[in-house]
Amino acid sequence: xxxxxxxxxxxxxxxLAQRREPAAPRRILLVQTxxxxxxxxTLPVIDALARxxxxxxLTVMHHPVNRALLKHDPRVAARWEADSxxxxxxxxxxxxxxxxxxxxxxxxxxxxPNLPWLLLPLWAGIPRRIAVTANHGRSVxxxxxxxxxxxxxxxxxxxxxxxxxxxARLDVxxxxxxxxxxxxxADAAVDALGLPAGSLxxxxxxxxxxxxxxxxxxxxxxxxxxxxxxxxxxxxxxxPDDRALAARxxxxxPSPRVIDTTGRLALxxxxxxxxxxxxxxxxxxxxxxxxxxxxxxxxxxxxxxxxREQRPLDPRSRFIVERLPCYPCSTVFRTxxxxxxxxxxxxxxxxxxxxxxxxxxxxxxxxx
Numbered sequence: 001x002x003x004x005x006x007x008x009x010x011x012x013x014x015x016l017a018q019r020r021e022p023a024a025p026r027r028i029l030l031v032q033t034x035x036x037x038x039x040x041x042t043l044p045v046i047d048a049l050a051r052x053x054x055x056x057x058l059t060v061m062h063h064p065v066n067r068a069l070l071k072h073d074p075r076v077a078a079r080w081e082a083d084s085x086x087x088x089x090x091x092x093x094x095x096x097x098x099x100x101x102x103x104x105x106x107x108x109x110x111x112x113p114n115l116p117w118l119l120l121p122l123w124a125g126i127p128r129r130i131a132v133t134a135n136h137g138r139s140v141x142x143x144x145x146x147x148x149x150x151x152x153x154x155x156x157x158x159x160x161x162x163x164x165x166x167x168a169r170l171d172v173x174x175x176x177x178x179x180x181x182x183x184x185x186a187d188a189a190v191d192a193l194g195l196p197a198g199s200l201x202x203x204x205x206x207x208x209x210x211x212x213x214x215x216x217x218x219x220x221x222x223x224x225x226x227x228x229x230x231x232x233x234x235x236x237x238x239x240p241d242d243r244a245l246a247a248r249x250x251x252x253x254p255s256p257r258v259i260d261t262t263g264r265l266a267l268x269x270x271x272x273x274x275x276x277x278x279x280x281x282x283x284x285x286x287x288x289x290x291x292x293x294x295x296x297x298x299x300x301x302x303x304x305x306x307x308r309e310q311r312p313l314d315p316r317s318r319f320i321v322e323r324l325p326c327y328p329c330s331t332v333f334r335t336x337x338x339x340x341x342x343x344x345x346x347x348x349x350x351x352x353x354x355x356x357x358x359x360x361x362x363x364x365x366x367x368x
Contacts, residue, residue, distance in 0.1 A: 021127035025106035032111040036286025050075035068267035100124035118143040134333035178293035199232035204282030221352035238262035304330040
């Protein structure tokens with residue numbers, strides 16, 4: 001609140017101190033410090049900026065977890081790793097302003113619109129400040145006039161469509177495509193797994209946000225249903241921290257048609273694996289957006305999230321929604337990590353059979 005008040009009092013001087021905006025931006029900073037799913041949903045904006053301004057140097061500020069996701073992207077001139085600790089405290093904010101000012105960005109596109117990021121670009125003298133802002137929080141909404149271009153998020157609209165509307169005002173067309181760039185050796189790394197021929201179903205065994213997680217019992221039951229109802233092989237997908245969970249699931253479903261891939265591929269190699277799947281099933285987490293970006297149909301157990309504002313966009317994809325009185329409690333700009341009613345019923349009420357029904361509909365539509 002103090003930073004907002006000081007900025008508001010100083011705004012006439014800060015506006016006078018702004019650098020003049022060039023006819024076309026030469027240096028652009030895009031800020032997206034959320035994790036994998038949000039970054040993938042921001043790829044259309046990155047692609048639009050790179051296409052519209054091919055001679056501009058595009059820097060992406062991102063969470064460290066997305067390092068591999070952006071590592072091979074030729075559209076990105078520079079990558080700036082940061083999380084919220086980078087601007088926590090007055091000293092950190094001052095250092096950040098100095099770094100922004102020294103970089104002489106012409107545009108800043110803010111996809112993580114917390115209060116500091118709506119204020120600090122004005123202090124840094126960035127002439128064009130662009131954001132889709134949150135639809136809650138009085139301080140954030142009071143800071144909107146400090147932006148040069150803003151659109152307030154509406155909960156029933158897709159974020160990517162709002163970005164398209166906002167950037168269209170600046171003659172930057174935004175499509176829904178999400179181009180990805182895997183590591184050069186990704187095909188060889190996936191070939192080394194020795195995957196069988198035939199249909200492959202991927203299951204995300206966990207989620208970074210434990211509020212959304214299916215849990216060991218449900219994943220094991222789902223694996224059993226899919227083995228019984230199809231001839232497909234089932235791939236357990238996750239990171240290194242999921243190896244123990246995957247081992248327990250394998251112990252409960254000991255079949256040669258169940259393959260543990262958890263922790264065996266880095267994020268920049270995972271796209272090649274996902275692209276070989278017939279279906280991917282998961283809760284609303286980062287890898288389901290990665291699969292969708294590759295054109296793989298998904299079954300999403302949305303849990304506490306609202307797919308009207310952010311979701312996989314392949315028209316074949318299926319969504320399992322429990323519309324409880326408390327739903328939704330987790331949004332793009334206000335992520336919940338605990339269940340406020342203590343039941344997690346939006347996940348718990350969804351049975352393995354219900355999930356399997358949707359998977360089989362995508363895998364074998366004539367037999368569903």
